[in-house]
């Protein structure tokens with residue numbers, strides 16, 4: 555069993571101390587586990603410059619692919635991942651946000667199905683819960699199976715961590731260890747819905763894109779759930795139903811948009827042949 559720790563903690567801070575506590579707890583509950591830790595402060599991942607190459611083509615076309623691939627390779631090695639971040643200005647730290655931006659292509663090509671994720675968000679007063687909720691949404695959209703959250707608002711004096719906080723981190727780490735030891739789980743209804751809507755979107759609206767090629771290569775186009783991962787038959791039927799219904803909805807919506815476009819084109823053509831210029835709305839120059 556392999557666990558990867560991706561930490562945005564600073565040295566000697568509370569996030570660092572609580573991450574160590576969580577790792578010790580995981581080791582205790584998963585004998586024989588291999589833990590690898592990557593500290594974003596040491597990795598010097600360049601800022602995502604928003605060129606969108608990872609989304610419109612392949613993540614390999616990212617100008618920072620060499621640095622990002624060190625992290626994605628570690629992610630693919632792991633069975634479970636612990637993302638740890640302090641809460642700064644009501645959010646994850648900027649280094650963690652940067653990492654999530656670099657991984658955002660996973661909303662098009664979800665690669666974390668079958669993965670269990672543990673998020674540890676450490677604040678002093680407000681924002682930890684919202685931060686954990688945000689991370690849950692993001693990792694869900696990257697395909698992750700489960701996201702166990704520990705949102706901490708530790709009001710301990712100075713660098714002292716309250717015993718209650720330690721207990722909470724240990725309890726969440728234990729939950730995470732238990733889930734990881736069970737392996738990939740069956741998808742929830744929500745996961746099936748999201749997966750099959752995306753499958754339909756990619757096939758119809760992005761059929762000539764790299765995303766479509768990737769889904770094809772992963773053999774994910776033809777099935778209502780990721781091949782090789784557990785899924786009960788009724789759930790597969792439900793997934794296929796969502797897919798078919800969404801496909802019809804996209805086709806109808808596309809047909810409607812085409813009709814609207816034609817209508818607008820004909821109106822413009824008519825006003826041109828009548829010799830007039832289209833009237834401007836009052837007040838618009």
Ligand SMILES: Cc1cc2nc3c(=O)[nH]c(=O)nc-3n(C[C@H](O)[C@H](O)[C@H](O)COP(=O)(O)O)c2cc1C
Pocket residue numbers: 563564566567568569570640641642643644645676677678679680681682707708
């Ligand atoms: C720039 C900055 C912004 C912070 N913003 C928040 C915040 O919005 N909410 C909060 O609860 N704590 C906030 N904190 C406090 C930290 O979350 C707190 O110190 C926590 O223990 C984790 O930080 P550490 O791992 O760096 O020690 C902030 C701290 C700093 C340095």
